[in-house]
Amino acid sequence: MAMNLIKTKKRIMRAIPAFLNSIIKLAVVLFILFPFYWMIITSFKPYAETILMPPTFWPKTFTLSAYTSIFNEMNLGIYLKNSIIITLAIIALQIPIMVPAAYAFAKYKFPGHKLMFGIVLVAFMIPGQVTFIPVYFLMARLGILNTLLPQILPFGANAFGIFLLRQNFMQIPDEIIEAARLDNASELKIMFRLMLPMSKATMITLAMFSFISHWNSYFWPLVMTQSEKVRPLTIAIEKLKDVELGISWNILMAGNVLLVFPIIIIFMFASKKIVRAFAYKGMK
């Protein structure tokens, strides 16, 4: 009996930390999810309810008016199309530039490779705010300000991507590459058929990071665009605020839902790969 009591006591003592652990985790999850929840329910409220004090945690009157007014008043299709083209084009442009560069830095010893890699690192330390004026003038002189190119071309080389991919390639043993060379595989084949599949998790992570940062990018397109037809979704959201009108929270939040929706979907599919890309590093 006494033994049993001690055993249960021990079990309880052991369960308490696990229980606390779960509680804390749950609290963190709620803390992170709440703004998203708030954004979504606000987008379904009428304006009067969004400013109600005390606030309602579930829409009393459920309405799609915010969404209909966004779709009716704005050419949302154009902005959405631009956002998609820009982000996908950037990713498509980055891969053929990033992979050979990372491969060369990881596996070749050529004169000046350390200096050149240093330059790549420097590139990723310089903030965009330093370069935007010269880049803007460059684009203006090239006469391409009214196209999507100023939002795509400057991001063709992703310094952070080259760095991350190089670290990943360095972990792949040279023997595998040599074996492939013995089988007469070309360097291109080695890069894209051998190295790339072995760094899938890193590639997906990089594509994700690129996607999120360019999808959410506000400052760069604000500077580089001056007409509606080349503007991405982020700038369109800004238009939902007006000097005299103030902020219509439901409309603004509906815009934000549309803006973050693709990111949430992609993240749900890719999150495991991202964790793996970083965990892999830790094992080395």
Added chain:
Amino acid sequence: MKRRILALVLCWIMVMSMVMACSGPSEKDVTTDVTKNATTGEEQKKTKEVPASVTEPITIEIWHPRGAGQNGDMIAASVEEFNRTNKFGITVVEVFQGGYPVTLTKTMQAISAGTQPALVVLERAAGVPVMAEQDVLLDMTPYIERDNFDMDNFLQVLLGYSYYNDEIISLPYIRSTPVFYYNKSLFEKAGYTEPPKTFTELEEIGKKLVADGLCEYGFELLNDPAWFVQNLMYQLGSNMLSEDGLSAPCLEDGALLSVLTSWRKWVDDGWCAPFVSTSAESAMKEQFYQGNLASFVASSGGLANIINNSVDFELGVSYFPTLSDITSAPTGGGNIAIVERGNDEQTLAAAWEFVKFLMSDEQVALNAANTGYLPITYSSATSQVLIDQWKEQPLYKVAYDQLEVAQELPWSGYKADFEELLKEYCSYVIQDQSQTPEEAVEQIKLNSYAIFPLK
């Protein structure tokens, strides 16, 4: 050793890039670039006396800060109407660029890159002088003379930022004046049927409203010193800036101290709400719509929207109350200007046609009727659209009537800096309450020596 050098180099580069990022290189660079660029329009103007007319179809852009809602719809409708009806084949494209500051910056940036619009809507006192002093705006005088365009038809108080060095460089467009909005139902519950004319009356009403538990606050004043504090100082016989724009008389004659002391007392007495830090105007109006706040002053430009959202009570609108026996109100909002630098004769001529169109009675009246902006010309005020609207909703007329007591801030190149300074110290006194009005005025005085030229 090698590593150390590399690390040092990297550190240096990081520091340099930070320094470059913080030093704000844009303004000077842009200025010099702007002056370097060839000035096609100006040269042509000198050789020709009578300005050109539009000879073939052309597309021009107007950049503006009119976002979503009635405001954005109105400019879209004006553009559509003009494109459909003008006989020159001009196509205007309207582009929203952000608020007034973003629109100004983007235009300056575009001028130096050679991708400027033909027309731009600028905040009258914060935008027009900046561009006028860069000499990039078109002097519309030749067009005005050619077309016998009547400048006397404008409400004269709105023309303060139209003339510069005897040139007409901008015209009033989306102009407004701050009016007193109040919850009539609440006021009546407290036993007041008339809106207050003075702050003494407002104080009495505000205190009664709060004491009776009818609402949380009786009144709120936003931190917009170039509008509200300036107007209160004007009522005390002083001003924020001197007539020549080179000094601040309110610092010497005690007007600023007097206004700040009163304002702080209203807040300390608990009937006047202190403003909040972010999105203050939206937050204030939200409190008003819910009946927590009984009155405030704000731009007449938002009237249509305020009417729409004041559903649970009767809305009242009246003149800006006074601190003395002088009733006065400032004006604000945006002027329209034509960008001369970098644009050819045809573009300028087309831009003028659109300006003329916007100043037609019908357009001015529609613009006012749909938003709450002021009808900027005398003749538009007699148009059927406005007569009908004023009959149906008399609140719209208050802002127009208030213009008879309106005053304008003198043109000054130091306005923006001084306004920023006032804003900072108003928040110390009213919101943060970390300084007394005396301390704040003392600090403002000291800091103002760095803004205004020495006498």
